Amino acid sequence: MRIQYKTGGQREVRDSVGRRLVRVGIAREVKSGTYQTRDMLAATGAHPVIESRPDDAELGEQTAGIGNSIQPVDAVDLPVDDELDALDADQLRALAKERGVRVHHNAGAQKVREALRAAQ
Structure with a gap:
């Protein structure tokens, strides 16, 4: 209950x-x-x-009147894939050790990825 x-x-x-x-x-x-x-x-x-939007509307019509801070970004501005997502936790820990990034020994793969990306 x-x-x-x-x-x-x-x-x-x-x-x-x-x-x-x-x-x-x-x-x-x-x-x-x-x-x-x-x-x-x-x-x-x-x-x-x-x-949310008609399918036949153009992108400019869909985002008209929306502030620049919430408009979709161009594909050019998107971050480049750094291949960290393909590595498992042990490989990420080894990479962090090579780069001198300190992570907790029980940190999961996602935490290690975040630490590596923040250190770049």
Whole structure:
């Protein structure tokens, strides 16, 4: 059972404990949402699906009126693939050691990739 304390914090507890907390007034039971996914809701028409842009519109028409900070970047400005994604955790740690980048011995592959990219 999921409960919500008066302070707003939520917690999953056993049913017997949750019923006691609700009865005493310390918390209230939180009902879960519906099973329906976004696609199911769209099929019933309960929540209309809003098309973000017409498919026949040109890129300039789609981004008209949008500030430069959130407009899509050109492909030229995208970062170059540095081949770090193809390496596993052990290979990344060896590469970090060669480059003199210190990473925690239990750091996962993603953390080591981030550290290597930050050191470039």
